[in-house]
Each structure stands twice: as structure tokens, then as C-alpha cells.
Amino acid sequence: MPGQKLPEVDHFVPVEPSKEPIEFVELKVLDFSKYNDGPEARKQLAEEVRQAMTTQGFFTIINHGISQSEIERQVDIGHTIFKRTPPEEKESLKAPIVEKGSYFGFKPRGHWRLMTGKKDNIENFNVSRDMKQTPQPTAMKPFIPEIQKFIDFTHNDILFKIYRLFAIALEINDEDFFVKLHSYEKHDESWLRYMEYYDENPVNTANGEKTLWLGGHQDLSALSLLFSQPMSSLQVRDYDDDSKWKYVAHTPGAIIVNAGEIVKWWTGDYFKAAIHRVIEPPKDQRGHDRSSVFYFAVPNDDVVINTLLEESPVLRAAGVERAHRPEDAPTSKEWVNARVKMTGQKAAFAGESSGGSVVEKVGKVTTTWFR
Numbered sequence: 001m002p003g004q005k006l007p008e009v010d011h012f013v014p015v016e017p018s019k020e021p022i023e024f025v026e027l028k029v030l031d032f033s034k035y036n037d038g039p040e041a042r043k044q045l046a047e048e049v050r051q052a053m054t055t056q057g058f059f060t061i062i063n064h065g066i067s068q069s070e071i072e073r074q075v076d077i078g079h080t081i082f083k084r085t086p087p088e089e090k091e092s093l094k095a096p097i098v099e100k101g102s103y104f105g106f107k108p109r110g111h112w113r114l115m116t117g118k119k120d121n122i123e124n125f126n127v128s129r130d131m132k133q134t135p136q137p138t139a140m141k142p143f144i145p146e147i148q149k150f151i152d153f154t155h156n157d158i159l160f161k162i163y164r165l166f167a168i169a170l171e172i173n174d175e176d177f178f179v180k181l182h183s184y185e186k187h188d189e190s191w192l193r194y195m196e197y198y199d200e201n202p203v204n205t206a207n208g209e210k211t212l213w214l215g216g217h218q219d220l221s222a223l224s225l226l227f228s229q230p231m232s233s234l235q236v237r238d239y240d241d242d243s244k245w246k247y248v249a250h251t252p253g254a255i256i257v258n259a260g261e262i263v264k265w266w267t268g269d270y271f272k273a274a275i276h277r278v279i280e281p282p283k284d285q286r287g288h289d290r291s292s293v294f295y296f297a298v299p300n301d302d303v304v305i306n307t308l309l310e311e312s313p314v315l316r317a318a319g320v321e322r323a324h325r326p327e328d329a330p331t332s333k334e335w336v337n338a339r340v341k342m343t344g345q346k347a348a349f350a351g352e353s354s355g356g357s358v359v360e361k362v363g364k365v366t367t368t369w370f371r
């Protein structure tokens with residue numbers, strides 16, 4: 001918006017990129033400037049999506065239409081909301097997570113229990129895709145038009161492009177198949193998240209292990225879009241390399257696309273849901289807070305989620321199994337509310353058993369937590 005003066009923010013100063021020799025996961029980088037170069041170019045991108053999704057469930061997109069400065073502006077807006085909202089207002093706009101399974105509003109620090117048994121040190125403010133349906137702290141009000149514009153572009157342009165590539169990759173006849181399940185006009189629980197990790201205690205545990213900030217999980221979403229930020233603390237468990245945890249590199253201006261459990265079910269695990277966690281960063285980045293912005297997409301409320309064997313010849317050829325018995329398949333809203341409600345609450349999440357993973361029931365379906 002050239003010439004127009006935007007409301008002032010409290011600027012968040014991000015940490016400098018780490019210079020330590022850490023092991024990064026190799027992610028495919030998709031150049032979305034090619035998306036409009038015709039059907040052949042789109043087919044090529046779809047093949048790259050297929051390769052990334054069947055191996056990692058994570059990929060990076062660049063040239064997607066949102067600039068690094070627009071991402072920084074959103075991080076600043078989130079930081080400003082956290083800084084300027086007084087504790088009493090945060091308390092009164094607390095998300096009814098346990099009561100209703102809804103994230104809309106503030107998630108205070110300490111709501112989740114980590115696998116170490118400790119409480120999290122992360123503050124979230126979650127905004128409904130349709131911002132009118134979200135609690136509106138006073139500090140957010142000046143930024144509402146900007147935030148809504150950011151959400152709308154992310155949903156209607158970037159997300160829908162990714163979904164058209166998914167449909168092409170799965171050879172589903174209707175390229176808009178997934179787009180129609182995420183209709184902008186209908187209601188769903190998709191949300192924008194501002195997230196601040198507070199590193200108040202930058203000390204290693206006695207055995208030299210790094211402190212866990214957010215336990216290993218797959219997102220409950222269909223797709224999560226992570227706007228890249230410079231602190232090296234997000235790790236993905238590499239399906240390709242003996243399940244090793246590896247750092248996700250920062251690419252300024254990029255979006256990391258993270259497939260969640262809904263995509264895993266749609267594809268009968270042909271497309272992987274990325275297993276990821278957040279840990280304390282390398283030494284040269286400690287003692288800094290980490291502020292970032294995310295968009296989590298889930299289908300419209302009434303969409304029943306099960307494997308798309310009828311729609312996709314690729315899934316039939318791959319021989320995948322249906323994720324749920326038809327009578328057990330949840331609707332999008334049922335799943336989201338049930339899963340949000342129990343995240344970070346149970347002993348399973350706090351890690352009573354050791355080893356790779358813990359399965360927990362969510363209504364008629366299950367979710368898995370990872371170490």
C-alpha cells in the first residue's frame with residue numbers, strides 16, 4: 001500500500017541466523033512464480049509436490065506473492081498484540097480450548113504439558129479466518145484490515161494453488177476438488193496464529209541435551225503454512241534418513257508447507273504428515289525470544305474426512321488403505337474441536353512411555369505424539 005501510513009507497531013527484533021554447524025533437512029524448494037506458466041509448468045510443480053509429499057510431508061515455496069517485509073510486518077503485529085494487551089484482557093479473551101476445543105483467542109503460557117512433564121513457555125494468539133468471529137483485543141484493532149488481507153491472500157491464492165497441485169498430483173479429475181472443500185464462503189476452523197516462544201531460561205539440561213520447547217507431533221490441520229523465521233529450532237523427523245531429527249533452514253521470504261493429519265487421512269498415508277518439534281536453538285541464538293506467524297488450514301466444518309480412493313487413481317494404484325471405517329470418519333469440525341481440546345493435556349503427551357511414539361484416542365480416531 002504505497003503512500004499509505006500503516007499503524008505503528010512494536011518492532012520485534014529477530015535473532016541473527018546461527019553460524020553453528022548444524023544438520024539441516026533437505027527440503028524441496030518450489031518456485032511458485034512458475035504456477036502461471038501454463039499446464040506443463042503446473043504439472044512439473046505438481047510432480048515436485050508429489051515427491052516432497054510422499055517423502056517428507058514438508059516443502060518450501062518461494063515467490064508465492066507475499067514478501068519478506070510483509071511477513072516481518074505480520075510478526076511485528078503479533079508481537080505488538082502480545083506486548084500491548086494487558087494481562088486482564090488476555091485473561092478475558094482466553095481461548096476456550098478445554099471447554100470448547102476452540103483456539104480462537106489467547107493461549108496462555110503453560111497451557112500445554114510437554115513430554116518432559118514441563119509446561120510450555122509459548123504464548124499464542126489465534127485468529128479465525130473470518131476475523132469477525134475472533135475475540136478482538138484492543139491492541140489488534142488498528143491492524144484488522146491488514147491482517148484480514150494477509151489471511152485472505154494466504155487462503156484464496158497460496159493455499160488454493162497448493163491444493164490444485166495436490167489434485168493434479170493425485171490425478172483427481174476436478175482440479176478444484178480440494179479448493180471446494182475449503183470454500184471461502186463457508187465456515188471452518190482455519191486460523192492464523194501469532195506465536196511467541198520465551199527463552200527465559202537459556203540453560204542446557206544436565207546431560208547436555210537441548211530443552212524441548214514443543215513436543216514432536218503431526219499437525220491436526222490439513223495444511224499448515226509456516227512463514228520462515230531465523231531461529232533454528234524447528235526440527236523435522238526425516239522419514240528418509242532413519243527418522244533423524246533435523247533442523248529446518250531459514251529461507252527469508254519463504255513459506256514452509258507442512259502437511260497435517262487430515263492430508264495423511266485423505267491420502268491413506270501416501271502423502272506424509274510431517275513429524276516435527278521445536279527445541280532450544282544452537283548456542284549462538286540462545287537468550288532470544290522467537291516470534292512467528294502461521295496459517296493452519298482445515299476444510300469446511302461439515303466435510304467428512306476419509307481416504308479419497310474413489311477420486312484418485314494414484315491412491316488406488318499405490319494400494320493405500322482407507323484411513324477410517326466409514327462410520328468412524330469424523331467431520332472437519334468434530335475432529336478439530338476434539339483434537340484441540342486434548343492437545344497437551346493427557347499423560348500420553350507428557351510422555352509416560354519412552355520410545356518412538358504414543359498413540360492417543362480422539363473420539364473414534366487416533367492421534368500420535370512423537371519423541
Ligand SMILES: O=C(O)CCC(=O)C(=O)O
Pocket residue numbers: 195214219226234276278292294
Ligand atoms: O514454531 C514452529 O516453528 C512450529 C510450531 C508448530 O509446530 C505448531 O504450532 O504446530
Ligand SMILES: [Fe+2]
Pocket residue numbers: 217218219276
Ligand atoms: Fe506443528
